[in-house]
Amino acid sequence: xxxxxxxxxxxxxxxxxxxxxxxxxxxxxxxxxxxxxxxxxxxxxxxxxxxxxxxxxxxxxxxxxxxxxxxxxxxxxxxxxxxxxxxxxxxxxxxxxxxxxxxxxxxxxxxxxxxxxxxxxxxxxxxxxxxxxxxxxxxxxxxxxxxxxxxxxxxxxxxxxxxxxxxxxxxxxxxxxxxx
Amino acid sequence: xxxxxxxxxxxxxxxxxxxxxxxxxxxxxxxxxxxxxxxxxxxxxxxxxxxxxxxxxxxxxxxxxxxxxxxxxxxxxxxxxxxxxxxxxxxxxxxxxxxxxxxxxxxxxxxxxxxxxxxxxxxxxxxxxxxxxxxxxxxxxxxxxxxxxxxxxxxxxxxxxxxxxxxxxxxxxxxxxxxxxxxxxxxxxxxxxxxxxxxxxxxxxxxxxxxxxxxxxxxxxxxxxxxxxxxxxxxxxxxxxxxxxxxxxxxxxxxxxxxxxxxxxxxxxxxxxxxxxxxxxxxxxxxxxxxxxxxxxxxxxxxxxxxxxxxxxxxxxxxxxxxxxxxxxxxxxxxxxxxxxxxxxxxxxxxxxxxxxxxxxxxxxxxxxxxxxxxxxxxxxxxxxxxxxxxxxxxxxxxxxxxxxxxxxxxxxxxxxxxxxxxxxxxxxxxxxxxxxxxxx
Numbered sequence: 001x002x003x004x005x006x007x008x009x010x011x012x013x014x015x016x017x018x019x020x021x022x023x024x025x026x027x028x029x030x031x032x033x034x035x036x037x038x039x040x041x042x043x044x045x046x047x048x049x050x051x052x053x054x055x056x057x058x059x060x061x062x063x064x065x066x067x068x069x070x071x072x073x074x075x076x077x078x079x080x081x082x083x084x085x086x087x088x089x090x091x092x093x094x095x096x097x098x099x100x101x102x103x104x105x106x107x108x109x110x111x112x113x114x115x116x117x118x119x120x121x122x123x124x125x126x127x128x129x130x131x132x133x134x135x136x137x138x139x140x141x142x143x144x145x146x147x148x149x150x151x152x153x154x155x156x157x158x159x160x161x162x163x164x165x166x167x168x169x170x171x172x173x174x175x176x177x178x179x180x
Numbered sequence: 181x182x183x184x185x186x187x188x189x190x191x192x193x194x195x196x197x198x199x200x201x202x203x204x205x206x207x208x209x210x211x212x213x214x215x216x217x218x219x220x221x222x223x224x225x226x227x228x229x230x231x232x233x234x235x236x237x238x239x240x241x242x243x244x245x246x247x248x249x250x251x252x253x254x255x256x257x258x259x260x261x262x263x264x265x266x267x268x269x270x271x272x273x274x275x276x277x278x279x280x281x282x283x284x285x286x287x288x289x290x291x292x293x294x295x296x297x298x299x300x301x302x303x304x305x306x307x308x309x310x311x312x313x314x315x316x317x318x319x320x321x322x323x324x325x326x327x328x329x330x331x332x333x334x335x336x337x338x339x340x341x342x343x344x345x346x347x348x349x350x351x352x353x354x355x356x357x358x359x360x361x362x363x364x365x366x367x368x369x370x371x372x373x374x375x376x377x378x379x380x381x382x383x384x385x386x387x388x389x390x391x392x393x394x395x396x397x398x399x400x401x402x403x404x405x406x407x408x409x410x411x412x413x414x415x416x417x418x419x420x421x422x423x424x425x426x427x428x429x430x431x432x433x434x435x436x437x438x439x440x441x442x443x444x445x446x447x448x449x450x451x452x453x454x455x456x457x458x459x460x461x462x463x464x465x466x467x468x469x470x471x472x473x474x475x476x477x478x479x480x481x482x483x484x485x486x487x488x489x490x491x492x493x494x495x496x497x498x499x500x501x502x503x504x505x506x507x508x509x510x511x512x513x514x515x516x517x518x519x520x521x522x523x524x525x526x527x528x529x530x531x532x533x534x535x536x537x538x539x540x541x542x543x544x545x546x547x548x549x550x551x552x553x554x555x556x557x558x559x560x561x562x563x564x565x566x567x568x569x570x571x572x573x574x575x576x577x578x579x580x581x582x583x584x585x586x587x588x589x590x591x592x593x594x595x596x597x598x599x600x601x602x603x604x605x606x607x608x609x610x611x612x613x614x615x616x617x618x619x620x621x
Contacts, residue, residue, distance in 0.1 A: 027331055027332055031323045032323075034321065044461055047461075095473055098351070108473075109468055114462050121404065125272045128400045172478065173478055175480040180391075180482065
């Protein structure tokens, strides 16, 4: 806790420290780096599609990848096993009760881009970052099609994926707007 | 003289101040003499202890002890003071370890007992190779090493970190018979030392379009969260030290984001990248996991804040009182908004309350220890604590919380996270046999 006296002392100390240098100068130990050098690490994707890579994939291309690399944990056809179900087959999906079990991709996830983003950054659990961007698009397409959110032949790519409207998108309340 | 003064003061302060045996908090904290004198029967009054065994020397007083270790660990007699693990066999899923609050005192969580949640194991990061880059909507992107960051002006502060899913067992419609470690163990408090994020952003410059930054870890799932720039320019820091030593591997070694008062998951560990952006990324953890569903079917987004909360750690579920008499009720209070203002304690399930003593220093966004003297009559008692923070926020009763946020139709597994951001009053029921159990009241 700063008392006024200590704050004043800190301020005078800061002024003394800055006296020999130009104002607001920081130590400047940061090494300049350009965006091209960061590109390999920059996997951020925004809900409007910013950051989505080139490439694409279809549900049919995703099905065998899913069977080989995902179904052991997420179950056949995304029905769930020791890891969460990815497909919600309920005819009328509505949020019933406060349990996180309601948070299915189809019933809860507000943005389709989050599916691509999470697969690419974190899946498969034991071999993350082993999928190509095309494979991630294909898996995203497969999950969306199994959930009947896109057609069986729809291609998912940087243009089409952000346009997939998720049913629960407008069902959120910002908890503390003044903190944003 | 002294005796009579003690007796007089004691006589006043040991008057009950609330139902079922709560005693004025001023009987504690610096008035130990008075309390000791008033405990009755024992100290100072029974001069004739006839038949007591003569004191003898134990072996450790008669031989040379163990050599001094390079890094000391607790006594072997403290082997039970450990975290509990949700995934002890390292199965391919996330892994939680919980702080044993019922076995600790004070306000600082020892580093080995700080809670952790990791979503892809604990990475083994070579500190000499680790890099932090800050880019996106900045004037010049920069890269920092641990060594260069260590040359920046540092600050130290106490701060609690709490998982947004801590206390989730209390969404159950009946009180789960679990101890304070299982229920509230995903919160800990440490002194963190590091560099303020705002200091580094002065160096990169900020494009005025930047409203958020995305923080990302170097762990295998590249855990990623979006944080408002408001927090970046307030008290966000890049933490390098935890209670004076380098971060523990499970707590983010060699560097983590620290956002005092904000949900644990946002305090990205193994931090390697910060990207300034115009809009949040809606990562899985913000779009899904930490968006709690409300009873009307809508969900809160960007909850961020760990709201005012307290719980009694002693006595608590699983402990047994050894007989009627004087006890100290002790617990932890904290708020993501700022300092704790007061904590009230009840021994009769909320019918009457008395103000607990707060252990100084009371620090913003840090654990505050509260204490309350209590004389247990030997009959049933229900112990509760309720905290207020300096912004005027008050910890809700369970009824108030359930009315606003709902509860589950049936109990969920204790390790599950059926919902998030639970902060209502915790109740411990004391039976006539001295057993303490989790109850709702």
